[in-house]
């Protein structure tokens with residue numbers, strides 16, 4: 293079977309075409325702004341404008357026509373309302389026009405599910421992106437959230453710190469480079485709060501210390517990463533200990549970071565379990581993960597009536613009953 297997936301929860305519009313085993317196409321367009329902030333309406337207009345050309349590009353790349361697509365999947369949430377509505381409307385139009393089943397997909401779950409294309413079976417997922425930070429794993433037929441940020445996503449925290457340092461957007465790669473030259477650890481507030489995470493304290497304190505002019509930026513970048521990432525690894529490890537799972541996957545845009553990968557590799561090696569990071573184009577927001585998850589859901593018997601395709605801005609990870617596998 294062949295599935296088409298449309299992703300558009302935030303600033304990236306992505307269209308993917310996949311089979312159960314293979315990505316046939318995975319094309320994107322990301323709305324970037326100088327400062328990195330997202331205006332929901334601008335992003336929605338961006339998605340509306342690019343849908344048709346991107347769809348054409350994806351079909352071309354996959355070498356298939358719409359008639360060969362078996363199901364249409366779309367990111368139903370969580371995300372920005374105006375963006376979600378553009379994507380859902382496009383998916384409905386395609387499904388109705390070509391007489392295909394439609395499947396609404398939870399974005400966070402899709403980030404983890406795509407790893408199963410690579411043979412991962414039942415992982416604990418650390419999903420880290422601009423707006424989201426979540427540790428999730430299947431338990432009792434649902435993806436449970438074992439810890440998540442109580443305030444900002446780790447990516448946004450890094451980007452905001454980078455902006456303060458005048459590094460522009462996105463700040464992640466630049467902070468990573470600076471951090472490599474750090475030699476001294478500067479104490480910052482730890483980011484674990486109970487089972488959850490909070491990055492606003494680390495951010496505020498790092499900015500405050502920077503403004504005193506008393507610290508090297510390399511040391512601050514290094515300390516920022518060490519502090520925030522240690523918290524991510526701790527919550528992930530707790531979820532592993534609790535669930536007894538033997539695989540950890542790292543997904544989301546921040547998965548590009550080599551220091552975070554290294555810290556997770558060390559933790560998983562210590563525990564004698566597997567660690568996997570998908571290729572970057574399947575880590576970031578993308579249509580292929582939506583197509584693949586939609587396909588797995590469909591094969592697992594999930595069916596949507598058109599009236600069930602309403603968008604869910606606050607779509608919770610544990611709302612979805614996982615009947616596929």
Ligand code: AMP
Pocket residue numbers: 304420421422423446447448450451462463464465468544545546547548549550575576577
């Ligand atoms: P996403 O929200 O999934 O589109 O991912 C974008 C986020 O990933 C932004 O906040 C980036 O700053 C962040 N990011 C990208 N590359 C890196 C990196 N090497 N280290 C840390 N964060 C990164």
Ligand code: MG
Pocket residue numbers: 399403421424544576577
């Ligand atoms: Mg995402």
